[in-house]
Amino acid sequence: QVPLQESGPGLVKPSETLSLTCSVSRGSISSYYWSWIRQTPGRGPQWIGYIYHSTGSKYNPSLKRRVTISLDTSKSQFSLNLTSVTAADTAVYYCARGSFAAGGMYSWFDPWGPGLLVTVSS
């Protein structure tokens, strides 16, 4: 069983909201920093943000105005909402379990979900 699995629409229209969900099948979702990361072809990944059950969320400042990450512990899921999308938001979106400590001094992501290609197009 895949420990993390992304789900959601593979096609979103410009100016609309991209909404994805990640299902966590192993371990407690009340621990760790549950993260979203995206990647466009030929480029390095881009961290979008994370949510931690007791301290809330933190977002990449470059996306902060448009991003919301939420947590549903009853369903062992966490979600990503990205508003006002454009073609530049076309990417493979990954969910990942993050480990953070000392204000980010220690950080890594393991495991990652298989990824979901989301295309923004009319």
Add this chain to the structure above:
Amino acid sequence: QSLLTQPPSASGTPGQRVVISCAGTSSNIGGNTVSWYQQLPGTAPTLLIYTNDQRSSGLPDRISGSKSGTSASLAISGLRSEDEAHYYCAAWDDSLKAVVFGGGTKLTVL
């Protein structure tokens, strides 16, 4: 352009040792730890190294990580065909207040 600079490509023959570099600044690698990821074609990245030099579970000791100042390196000894992949470094950036990734290095086994 990524804040962490990696060479776009590297190569070696089977059995050789290859080193992939990751150059940063005092706001990222200089003050925070580095992680490394391997991405095989069409798959998600997987963690290789965390906290500069700690191997992920099950990673053979022919793969190692190190950090010095504002740079980090990933070394792969006894190169194998299955090592052919993209490799990415990552670290927290204190100025951006975000995790930043390198642009990636494509390793080719000749």
